[in-house]
Structure formats: structure tokens, C-alpha cells
Amino acid sequence: MKQLRRRILLFFLILFGAFSIIFYYISSNTFIQQAMDQQGEDLQAQLLTLQSQVDGRVETQEDLPELNESLEETSALISERITLINLSGKVIFDSHVDQTSIENHFDRPEFQEVLEGEEIGTYDRVSSSTDDFRYYAAVPLQNTSGEQIGILRLSKKVEEMIGITDEIVRYLLVFITISLILTMLFTFYWTKRIGDPIEEIKFVANKLSQQKYKVRYKSTSYQEIDGLGQTVNELAGSLESQMQEIKQNDKRLRELINHLVIGVMLLDENRQITMVNPIMNEILEENLYGKIGHSYLEVFKSFGLNQLIEAAYEKQELQNREIALLIQDEKIVDVNIVPIPGRMKNTTNYIVLLYDITEIRRLEKVRTDFVANASHELRTPITALKGFSETLLDGALEDREVLIEFLEIMLKESSRLDLMVQDILQLSKLEQKQVRLNVEAIEAKVIVKEVFQILQQKAELKNIELSIEYDEPVYLEVDHDQLKQIILNLVGNAVSYTPENGIVKVELGYDNQEAVIKVVDNGIGIPQEEQSRVFERFYRVDKARSRNAGGTGLGLSIVKYLVENLNGFIELNSELGKGTSFEIHLPIKFENKQLTQK
Ligand code: ADP
Numbered sequence: 001m002k003q004l005r006r007r008i009l010l011f012f013l014i015l016f017g018a019f020s021i022i023f024y025y026i027s028s029n030t031f032i033q034q035a036m037d038q039q040g041e042d043l044q045a046q047l048l049t050l051q052s053q054v055d056g057r058v059e060t061q062e063d064l065p066e067l068n069e070s071l072e073e074t075s076a077l078i079s080e081r082i083t084l085i086n087l088s089g090k091v092i093f094d095s096h097v098d099q100t101s102i103e104n105h106f107d108r109p110e111f112q113e114v115l116e117g118e119e120i121g122t123y124d125r126v127s128s129s130t131d132d133f134r135y136y137a138a139v140p141l142q143n144t145s146g147e148q149i150g151i152l153r154l155s156k157k158v159e160e161m162i163g164i165t166d167e168i169v170r171y172l173l174v175f176i177t178i179s180l181i182l183t184m185l186f187t188f189y190w191t192k193r194i195g196d197p198i199e200e201i202k203f204v205a206n207k208l209s210q211q212k213y214k215v216r217y218k219s220t221s222y223q224e225i226d227g228l229g230q231t232v233n234e235l236a237g238s239l240e241s242q243m244q245e246i247k248q249n250d251k252r253l254r255e256l257i258n259h260l261v262i263g264v265m266l267l268d269e270n271r272q273i274t275m276v277n278p279i280m281n282e283i284l285e286e287n288l289y290g291k292i293g294h295s296y297l298e299v300f301k302s303f304g305l306n307q308l309i310e311a312a313y314e315k316q317e318l319q320n321r322e323i324a325l326l327i328q329d330e331k332i333v334d335v336n337i338v339p340i341p342g343r344m345k346n347t348t349n350y351i352v353l354l355y356d357i358t359e360i361r362r363l364e365k366v367r368t369d370f371v372a373n374a375s376h377e378l379r380t381p382i383t384a385l386k387g388f389s390e391t392l393l394d395g396a397l398e399d400r401e402v403l404i405e406f407l408e409i410m411l412k413e414s415s416r417l418d419l420m421v422q423d424i425l426q427l428s429k430l431e432q433k434q435v436r437l438n439v440e441a442i443e444a445k446v447i448v449k450e451v452f453q454i455l456q457q458k459a460e461l462k463n464i465e466l467s468i469e470y471d472e473p474v475y476l477e478v479d480h481d482q483l484k485q486i487i488l489n490l491v492g493n494a495v496s497y498t499p500e501n502g503i504v505k506v507e508l509g510y511d512n513q514e515a516v517i518k519v520v521d522n523g524i525g526i527p528q529e530e531q532s533r534v535f536e537r538f539y540r541v542d543k544a545r546s547r548n549a550g551g552t553g554l555g556l557s558i559v560k561y562l563v564e565n566l567n568g569f570i571e572l573n574s575e576l577g578k579g580t581s582f583e584i585h586l587p588i589k590f591e592n593k594q595l596t597q598k
Contacts (some may be wrong), residue, residue: 005191012187013180020176028169032162036124036135039161043080044120044137047154050074050082051139054152059143064092064150071095079160081130083153084141085111092150097129110138114151124158133158197221197229204232213240263333263354269347271295271313283356285327296352302326305335309352312337316348322357332358366537373538374424377553381413381420388413416550423554426485427537430561437479437565439590444474444483444517448506451487455495462500466491470508476515477590482562489555490519490582496549497580498523514568514585522579531572535560567591 053074058066064086075082075095084093089106091099105111113121121138138153197219207215213236217229257264263280265273265288273296276288284299291299300306304323312319319337324330336353343349388406396402429435445468452459452466459466487506494504498521507518526534526541533539538553540546546553559582563570568586 005188005195008191009184009187012183016180016183020180024169024172024176027172028165031165031168035162035165036158039156040122040135040137043135043154043156044122046078046080047120047137047139047152050154051141051152055142056144058149059145061086061149064141068093079156081134081155083155085138085151085153087115087148087150094129102129108136108138110136110153111151114138114140127155135161193221194225197225201225201229201232204229204236208232208236208239211243213243261355263352263356265296265299265352265354267296267309267350267352269342269344269349271297271309273299274349280354283331283333283354284325308335309337309350312339312350313348330358331356332361370537374420377420377538378417380547381417384413385410385417416547416552419550420552420554423552423558427554427558427561430558430565435482437482439477439479441475441477442480442483444476444508444515445470447480447484448487448491448508448517450484451491454488455491458492459495459504462495462498462502464495464498464500464502464504466495467503467505468508469505472510474508474510474515474517476586476588478566478586482566483586486559486562486584487517487519489559490584493551493555494519494521494523494580496551497521497545510588511585513588515588517584517586518581520579520581525576525578525580526572526574527576531574534572535570 054067054070057070058064064084067084071082071084071093072095080095081097082093082095083091083105085091085105089104089108089111091102091105093099094102109123109125110121113123119139122136124133124135126132127134134155135158136153136155138151140148141150141152143149197217200217200219204215204217207213216233216236219229220226221229257275257277260277260279263283264275264277265280266275268274273288273292273294276292281288286299288299296309297306300309302323302325304321305325308319308321308323316339318339319335321335322332323335324332334355334357336351336355338351338353339348340351341348388410392403392406396406448468452468455466491504491506498504503522505520507516507520509516509518530541534541535556537557539557540551540553560570563584563586566586567590568584571583571585572580573583574580
């Protein structure tokens with residue numbers, strides 16, 4: 001913009017300068033010419049008057065010097081130079097120069113003109129006698145009989161002739177110079193008044209193009225320029241709010257993608273990774289942020305997955321398949337490859353979505369296994385019941401002893417069936433979250449005593465001593481029924497798997513913010529290699545012994561489920577032949593995240 005201002009200034013300077021020079025040249029010439037004409041005419045009139053005074057006063061050329069005196073007198077009165085010349089060009093008299101030193105004037109143009117018959121001969125030139133620029137006027141001098149005997153000449157300095165004009169021209173020059181300066185000042189002010197706001201608008205537009213949206217036009221200038229400035233301001237405002245919206249949407253989208261439970265990866269048209277979310281890192285158990293800009297082949301090592309991605313690139317269509325990935329362990333993922341338009345025209349990018357369904361599939365398997373196991377477990381008592389009742393109907397009914405024995409077996413089997421159905425129902429209720437938690441502050445000892453009451457008879461039958469040990473009363477916030485069920489199952493097992501005269505002990509205490517309930521027995525123990533499996537459904541170390549003890553194989557899985565449901569954990573320590581201890585840790589203060597669950 002400064003350049004524009006400079007250009008406008010230069011343009012005006014050249015234009016005005018050229019006009020001024022032309023104007024100055026024409027007007028000064030006109031003035032000078034007019035002054036010259038005027039002064040020339042005056043000089044000629046003066047010459048004619050002088051001519052009339054001396055004409056006819058001498059008769060011959062030789063007499064011409066007689067006029068010298070009279071001419072001398074006249075020259076004393078006027079400033080003009082008077083020259084008297086004879087017809088051969090010799091100067092007879094000169095008022096300003098000594099005539100003896102003057103060269104012959106025959107070749108002077110004004111002299112020649114008169115000789116050629118002109119009434120007045122004129123010329124302007126630099127005088128060789130006085131060495132100044134002069135205007136000359138010459139007239140013939142005649143005797144009484146009208147013969148030409150000499151030439152009378154008047155001359156004046158051109159400088160004197162145009163003296164007054166010179167001053168006018170000087171004024172003209174001063175006037176032109178002042179006008180030029182004023183014009184320049186005005187042009188400078190005017191270009192600044194227009195240029196600066198335009199400069200500011202340009203600055204604002206530049207900042208907008210650099211995505212800096214806070215900047216605004218603030219100057220005041222001509223209405224039209226201010227209007228343009230306001231429009232730029234409105235544009236900036238609208239861009240700013242649009243940008244904010246875009247940023248907010250971008251942030252929301254990023255948050256959404258980062259918190260998705262699905263792994264997301266964006267691939268460009270060259271199969272390079274342009275974005276990943278944290279879950280994708282988790283699923284692939286690798287930090288993929290360093291792989292951005294690399295080919296997806298460096299990341300996915302599964303042939304099936306790569307094949308699916310390639311199929312998507314080839315067909316440019318959505319692809320979906322369940323694929324098993326071998327990372328540390330096997331992971332089952334639901335893969336979706338979704339084509340989306342790329343940044344560049346006519347290109348396609350792909351979103352790879354991985355949904356880790358390993359846990360879902362595992363649970364499904366657990367459920368189907370459970371159904372299979374449950375059916376199998378139920379079959380045993382049902383088969384027994386069926387077999388015995390058929391045998392009875394086939395005639396054994398008649399033998400009273402056999403009848404009683406069979407009916408006792410049938411009662412035992414139906415009780416087992418009942419127990420098993422109850423356990424299955426309880427597990428399924430727990431799994432479907434149908435059990436409401438009634439959390440209350442409880443002293444653990446109270447529940448242990450309730451359990452001892454239930455199991456007292458069973459323990460006495462084997463002469464097993466049930467005891468509680470604690471240093472201080474242990475209080476905790478817990479669901480009464482669930483804690484009772486947990487302790488009942490554990491103490492029940494301890495009694496079942498401890499030989500006669502054994503000891504079953506419940507120890508109560510605190511560990512940090514947790515209540516610790518330890519059920520210890522000195523029974524048969526659990527072999528090391530089986531210890532991790534006893535919490536599985538229907539898993540029993542010794543099937544026959546468990547069945548004899550009235551076990552269903554579901555007791556510990558219910559315990560584990562309940563403990564975890566109460567935000568706790570369970571630990572098992574056992575040595576074969578020496579005894580077993582189950583240690584439960586439960587929070588003293590129950591975090592009520594599960595309170596609402598049904
Ligand atoms: P069950 O109804 O057969 O007792 P559980 O799920 O309660 O089923 O226990 C699973 C298996 O763990 C039992 O079959 C038994 O072999 C073993 N077990 C549980 N508690 C004890 C214990 N205190 N001492 C020895 N073995 C035990």
C-alpha cells in the first residue's frame with residue numbers, strides 16, 4: 001500500500017510538474033514576446049522621432065560627423081544606444097562605444113535590411129561592441145534631396161526590455177512551486193487517509209487467512225472504505241464463530257473416539273495409518289501412536305484381517321467379519337472396515353473398527369458349558385430316581401426292607417436334586433442381577449454364629465468343633481443374606497471335607513480398610529494343581545466324595561461371585577492332607593455402585 005501511495009504521489013508530481021513546466025514555458029515566452037514587441041515598437045517610435053530630428057540636416061556622407069554633437073545631446077537624455085553609420089558600414093557616431101574601435105557594420109542584418117529598402121530594419125543578437133544581448137532598430141538617413149546618406153540605429157539591452165516581465169515570470173515560478181508543494185501535501189494526506197485504512201483491511205484479511213480470527217478493522221475513513229472494513233469485520237466474526245464451532249465439534253468427536261469401547265483406526269488411500277484411538281492400542285497391546293504415517297501391514301499381523309482390509313480397498317465396500325487375533329492370548333474381534341471419502345477428490349479412506357468380543361464369546365461358552373454341565377449333573381439324580389421307582393414298580397415294592405431302602409435313596413437323590421436346582425437358580429438369579437443388595441452395618445460375628453447354628457448338627461455328627469476367633473469386633477457394611485450365604489458355603493465345605501474330630505475355625509479381623517474373614521479347617525486339603533479350578537462351576541476335586549457330602553459343585557462359584565459382587569476378593573491356601581483356608585477381603589464401607597442393581 002505504501003508503494004501505491006508512492007506511485008500516486010509520483011504520478012501527481014510528474015503530471016503536475018510537466019503541466020507546470022509547459023505552463024511556465026508558454027506563459028513566460030508569451031510575456032517576454034509581448035514585452036519585446038511592446039518595447040520594440042517603443043524603440044522604433046523613438047528612432048523615428050530621432051530620424052525626423054536629424055533627417056535633411058546634412059547633404060553628404062562626409063558631412064555626417066556634423067550630426068555628432070546633436071546626437072550626443074540626445075544620448076545624454078536617453079539610455080538607448082545611438083549609432084550613426086555611413087553607407088559603407090563605417091560607424092560615424094556611437095553613444096556607448098568609442099567609434100574608432102568599432103568594426104565595420106556593413107554585414108549587420110538590420111543595416112542590410114535598410115539598404116535593401118526596408119523602412120525599418122530590426123534584429124536582436126549579442127553585440128560584438130558592447131558584448132550584451134541587444135535589440136536593434138535601424139532607419140535610413142536622407143539629405144534634403146531625399147538621397148540616402150547614412151543609417152541611424154537605436155539599440156536597447158533585451159534584458160532591460162524584458163526586465164519587468166522577468167519579475168512576473170519569477171512570481172509565476174514561485175506560484176507554481178507553492179502550488180506544487182501544496183498539491184503534494186494534499187496528495188500525501190489524501191493517499192494516507194485512503195491508503196492507511198485499506199492497509200488495515202489488507203492486514204485484517206491477511207490475519208484471517210492465517211487463521212487468526214481475533215483481529216478487527218478499527219480505523220475511520222471515507223464511508224465506502226469503512227463499509228468495506230465493517231464487512232471484513234463481519235466476515236472475521238462469522239469465521240471466528242464457525243472456527244470455534246468446528247473446533248468444538250472436533251474436540252467432541254475426538255473425545256467420543258477416545259472413549260469409544262471400539263478400537264478405531266483411520267487408513268488413507270495409500271494404506272497408511274492416519275489416526276488411532278486408545279482402545280485400538282489396548283486391543284493390539286501396542287502403542288500405535290508411533291506408527292502413524294506407517295503402513296497398516298506393520299501393525300496388523302493377522303492374515304485374515306489383512307485380507308479383509310485388502311478386500312475393502314479392492315471393492316471399496318464395507319467388510320465385516322469375526323476374526324481371531326493372536327496377540328499374547330487369542331482375542332476374538334468383530335472387524336468392520338468402512339470406506340469413507342478421502343481428503344483428496346476421488347480418493348477413499350477406510351476406518352478399521354475392532355470390537356473386542358473375547359469376553360462376550362467366553363461368557364457365551366461359559367453359559368453353554370453351564371447348561372451342558374447342569375443337564376449332566378441333573379441327569380444323575382433323575383436317572384437314580386427313575387431307576388429305583390421302576391425297580392419298585394417291577395415288584396421290589398413287595399419287599400418292605402428293599403422298599404424302605406429304595407425310598408431312602410430316592411429321598412436322598414431328590415434332596416440333592418432340590419439342592420442343585422436351588423444352587424442353579426441362585427446362580428442364574430445372581431447373573432441376571434435379580435438379587436437386590438440390602439447393605440447394612442453388621443458385626444461379622446453375628447452372621448458367623450447364625451451359620452454355626454445351622455451347621456451345628458452336621459458338625460456334631462462328625463464331632464467337629466466350630467469356633468470363632470477375633471481380637472476386636474469386626475463391623476462392615478454388607479448385605480446380610482449374601483454374607484451369610486458366603487460363610488455358610490465355606491464353613492459347610494470345611495465341615496464336609498474335614499474328617500471326624502477335626503477343627504473348623506472362623507477368624508475375624510481387619511486389614512487396612514477391609515474386613516477379613518478366614519475360614520480354616522484341618523481337613524483333607526486341595527491338591528495344588530486343582531486349587532485354581534475349584535471356583536469353576538460343577539468342578540469337584542473328588543466327585544464321589546463331594547456327592548456323598550451332599551455337594552453340588554456350585555458352592556465355591558457362588559461364593560466367588562458373591563464376594564466380587566460385594567467389591568471384595570477371595571484367596572485360597574491349602575495343603576493336601578493338612579487343611580484348607582479360604583480368606584475373604586470385603587470393604588468396610590461399601591461403595592454403593594451396585595446398590596441400584598437388581
Ligand atoms: P461342592 O458342592 O462339591 O462342595 P464346591 O464348589 O463348594 O462344590 O467346592 C468345589 C470343590 O472344592 C469340592 O468338590 C471339593 O473337592 C473342594 N473343596 C471345597 N472346599 C474344600 C475344603 N474346605 N477342603 C477341601 N476341599 C474343598
